[in-house]
Amino acid sequence: MTEAIGHRCWAIADGYIPAWSNGPPPEMESHEGLCILNAGGDPASVAVTAYFEDREPSGPYRFTVAPRRTLHIRLEKLDDPAPIPRGLGYALVVRSDRPVVVQQTRLDSRQAENAIFSTIAFPVTGIG
Amino acid sequence: MTEAIGHRCWAIADGYIPAWSNGPPPEMESHEGLCILNAGGDPASVAVTAYFEDREPSGPYRFTVAPRRTLHIRLEKLDDPAPIPRGLGYALVVRSDRPVVVQQTRLDSRQAENAIFSTIAFPVTGIG
Amino acid sequence: MTEAIGHRCWAIADGYIPAWSNGPPPEMESHEGLCILNAGGDPASVAVTAYFEDREPSGPYRFTVAPRRTLHIRLEKLDDPAPIPRGLGYALVVRSDRPVVVQQTRLDSRQAENAIFSTIAFPVTGIG
Amino acid sequence: MTEAIGHRCWAIADGYIPAWSNGPPPEMESHEGLCILNAGGDPASVAVTAYFEDREPSGPYRFTVAPRRTLHIRLEKLDDPAPIPRGLGYALVVRSDRPVVVQQTRLDSRQAENAIFSTIAFPVTGIG
DSSP states (O other), X not given: OOOOXXXXXXXXXXXXXXXXXXXXXXXXXXXXXXXXXXXXXXXXXXXXXXXXXXXXXXXXXXXXXXXXXXXXXXXXXXXSSOOOOTTOOEEEXXXXXXXXXXXXXXXXXXXXXOEEEEEEOEEOOSOO | OOOOOXXXXXXXXXXXXXXXXXXXXXXXXXXXXXXXXXXSSSOEEEEEXXXXXXXXXXXXXXXXXXXXXXXXXXXXXXXXXXXOOTTOOEEEEEEEEEEEEEEEEEEEOSSSSOEEEEEEOEEOOSOO | OOOOOSEEEEEEEEEOOOSOOOSSTTTTSOEEEEEEEEOXXXXXXXXXXXXXXXXXXXXXXXXXXXXXXXXXXXXXXXXXXXXXXXXXXXXXXXXEEEEEEEEEEEEEOSSSSOEEEEEEOEEOOSOO | OOOXXXXXXXXXXXXXXXXXXXXXXXXXXXXXXXXXXXXXXXXEEXXXXXXXXXXXXXXXXXXXXXXXXXXXXXXXXXXXXXXXOTTOOEEEEXXXXXXXXXXXXXXXXXXXXXXXXXXXXXXXXXXX
């Protein structure tokens, strides 16, 4: 029950935090979630790099996922070393020193009714 | 036609049962579905563990998927050993004694019009 | 450019054709699409089996995907040997004699505004 | 941080650019996005082929993804050698001379409120 599962590197190619919102925050605010599961018995140190279309990558954004816990991060809240701009396409590479599982979810409330999507991220094999 | 297919362990990192709903239940009630296909000729005994951000994991939630059948479980209905709280991020690990295929779907009707997403879960290899 | 790509067996665990619709058919009618790409130079003979929660599997539903073509099938239109009932959970196994790529998409227009999801199906390896 | 990750060939089986839209362009116009991450240190030369149900494939559509950059392409804007028609099912094969990660996203605003989906494309192994 405390076996680490997953991979140490994951990628997401379509990142985008919609620039405006309808509906009550925080739930109905347009946002993008990065969800990480650490099913193992040791803390996972995670470093996220954000890639853009017209500028140098940003990061690493660092945090820890406790053992046998999940962490659901809202990407618009990351601000160290710099926030990810709203309304701009980006991509993510998520690296962890322990195996984890990564899933991306977007809530888009730019129109009156929200839309959502989610996908398991791409597990990168053969890395570190 | 009765060949077991899939894996014995699957993971989902973004679990979330929206806390409120619009529209007629049961179809339009906000919910999260865990869909399991057992294409093989033997019953599959499944054990689901739920992971949270700030508390110990919950489970295992146990059930059986009959041979050559699918099971579409609404996660808010699991209550043994304890219900999964609404409005709280979680993650799932699904273990089965036979190969199965797992897919996650959410229906979010917190606003007047529903939104949906679905993704094949992450197949964990090298386990069991 | 005519190289066959993909797998010969794919699975989908969450099939569901919503039971009612809003908006003009055919586009806005609730439906589930099974999309198959045959990038190779030979016709792909496909056989689909539908699995249910409380009855024997239905199928095989047979069709051919021409070389270097895609086929986007609306599952509610399959009727030989029997239609897939609306409003009932099901799952699919898609077998092909040539490598193909399979993706599932649902449009749900039970409420006034449509919702959609899509996921690449699960590629089954080690079969056939 | 400049390690190339991913695959050199990816496939998408359900392509479809909805034929009409509601809401302000460009954001709310119905569209399909092809998002590519090139995390490596060299430019990635990409060639996309579009497959249809009833006609010969179209392409290759060629472009470059700069090193350590992502590219979010709106498929309705590709026009060399020919545009991809709206309202018609298609499929894509994406080839790159360097490893990349590919994700597909659709925004459907045919009804008053938009719907979205996204999925990591299918990574084709054993090619090139």
